[in-house]
Amino acid sequence: MAESNTDTKSSNQMWGGRFASGPDAIMEEINASIGFDKKLFAQDIRGSVAHATMLAHQGIISSDDKDKIVHGLNTILSEIEGGNFEFSRRLEDIHMNIEARLATLIGPAAGRLHTARSRNDQVALDFRLWVKEELEKTEKMLTGLIAAFLDRAEEHAESVMPGFTHLQTAQPVTFGHHCMAYVEMFGRDRSRVRHAIEHLDESPIGAAALAGTGYPIDRHMTAKALGFREPTRNSIDTVSDRDFAIEFLSIAAITGMHLSRLAEEIVIWSTPQFGFVRLSDAFSTGSSIMPQKKNPDAAELVRAKTGRINGSLVALLTIMKGLPLAYSKDMQEDKEQVFDAAESLELAIAAMTGMVRDLTVNTARMKAAAGSGFSTATDLADWLVREAGLPFRDAHHVTGRAVALAESKGCGLAELPLADLQAIHSAITDKVYDVLTVEASVASRKSFGGTAPSEVRRQIAFWRARN
Numbered sequence: 001m002a003e004s005n006t007d008t009k010s011s012n013q014m015w016g017g018r019f020a021s022g023p024d025a026i027m028e029e030i031n032a033s034i035g036f037d038k039k040l041f042a043q044d045i046r047g048s049v050a051h052a053t054m055l056a057h058q059g060i061i062s063s064d065d066k067d068k069i070v071h072g073l074n075t076i077l078s079e080i081e082g083g084n085f086e087f088s089r090r091l092e093d094i095h096m097n098i099e100a101r102l103a104t105l106i107g108p109a110a111g112r113l114h115t116a117r118s119r120n121d122q123v124a125l126d127f128r129l130w131v132k133e134e135l136e137k138t139e140k141m142l143t144g145l146i147a148a149f150l151d152r153a154e155e156h157a158e159s160v161m162p163g164f165t166h167l168q169t170a171q172p173v174t175f176g177h178h179c180m181a182y183v184e185m186f187g188r189d190r191s192r193v194r195h196a197i198e199h200l201d202e203s204p205i206g207a208a209a210l211a212g213t214g215y216p217i218d219r220h221m222t223a224k225a226l227g228f229r230e231p232t233r234n235s236i237d238t239v240s241d242r243d244f245a246i247e248f249l250s251i252a253a254i255t256g257m258h259l260s261r262l263a264e265e266i267v268i269w270s271t272p273q274f275g276f277v278r279l280s281d282a283f284s285t286g287s288s289i290m291p292q293k294k295n296p297d298a299a300e301l302v303r304a305k306t307g308r309i310n311g312s313l314v315a316l317l318t319i320m321k322g323l324p325l326a327y328s329k330d331m332q333e334d335k336e337q338v339f340d341a342a343e344s345l346e347l348a349i350a351a352m353t354g355m356v357r358d359l360t361v362n363t364a365r366m367k368a369a370a371g372s373g374f375s376t377a378t379d380l381a382d383w384l385v386r387e388a389g390l391p392f393r394d395a396h397h398v399t400g401r402a403v404a405l406a407e408s409k410g411c412g413l414a415e416l417p418l419a420d421l422q423a424i425h426s427a428i429t430d431k432v433y434d435v436l437t438v439e440a441s442v443a444s445r446k447s448f449g450g451t452a453p454s455e456v457r458r459q460i461a462f463w464r465a466r467n
């Protein structure tokens, strides 16, 4: 162990302050993780309590020492929670900060806590517990977002809007149907979260440095006490593995991508040109120079947070990809990526849930837009197939001519006089006008998963039963 900075300084009064302490200070700075891993204090203490209890149960430490350790750890927990704990960078990380304080509080018994354990399995445990809690929080937040969408979908099961492909008007859909598309997306994210919780539900403690331990520990006991399904099976893998963190980041990245697409739609929809939705005052900002403006800043920031989350995923994959088994200090860099992504994701889901709940939908505007761009052209073609027996390809061609005519006349398909339509194809009758409205178009799409209000209501019922 190198001398501490202060010792080095004092041993070399002439130049030590300028020189010898230089590299030492840098070493301390690059080595320390306390600045960020103090977030793991509660998990660290929980893990230590479970470990000490198991050690005593197995007769590895005395129950008297265990009591002192547990009491001391609880004192430290309230000190940290109460903001009365002094974290020291010289003690490197949360594990050593807590252990050093324990020694001050209870004396030599503190030295027995680290029996049959290493910081390698300790940090794997703390971080797993943290990620597990974060995943549980994410699951709840996604449930809240899905609930917000279900309410809006129910309210707008019949509200017609243009459906887009290539951001060009394609076919009329309902806003409720569009909302339910997001429910599917966030529902998949939530099931990924549930799988990840199941995946990581194994306890690393007891893997020790990498090889396990000669002490007669009971890893099943600590696993159970810490709420894990079972202990991990291979001690080398256990201290080398950060898959659980990478899975969290992958899920965060996919969820972020979904949130960002939604954010993009909100940005587009809230422009005066679209005018489909209006954001509440609570989720928009004004401009300091242009008084008329209402900016969708929250949506834009959700879109941007996604870039940040993607960065964290790529960073951790890159940190891990070259590491030989088992633990390397590189792995200390896992935490900030996950903490930052977790904060961004929580904020993004919360902001989106608020926006979805609060936004005002301009149904008249949506309906008007739904009728533009010859959005019922497919309905005309389908009518020709159904009522006049044309093959779909021919019907497509006939409809194309009707669209071209309407375009040249500057009107919609429903405004073309019957004589004009009959000149294009003699089988057309005035019954065709029944399918050229956006409402009729939407109502006809009753195929499973389609946009008809009855189908949208069935989708809502499906998800209500699962939310």
Ligand code: ARG
Pocket: 033, 037, 092, 093, 119, 120, 123, 327, 329, 331, 332, 333
């Ligand atoms: N602070 C370290 C980390 O976050 C704890 C593990 C240190 N282990 C070691 N062998 N130096 O990864």
